[in-house]
Amino acid sequence: MNHSRQPCAGPTCITCADVAVEATVLQLLDDGLALVDPGGGAAEEISVALVDARLGDVLLVHAGEAIAVSHRASEADR
Secondary structure, three states: OOOOOOOOOOOOOOOOOOOOEEEEEEEEOOOOEEEEEOOOOOOEEEEOOOOOOOOOOEEEEEOOEEEEEEEOOOHHHO
16 A cells, blocks of 8 residues: 655645635634635634734635734734
């Protein structure tokens, strides 16, 4: 039996075929949630439980979960 892993190829997640998008934090909510602007005009509620999100930060979001801080907001941005 061959258990070698194939390298990831392509722009989508291998488990769900979804892509991660950048979104800006508009408001931090209770329970590890935030309201973000993904750039489409409508705000979305996501989980920020895995990252140290701050108001104005740009997050990398996959499947409703922030997985990284892409750009940290400066004091002037807040």
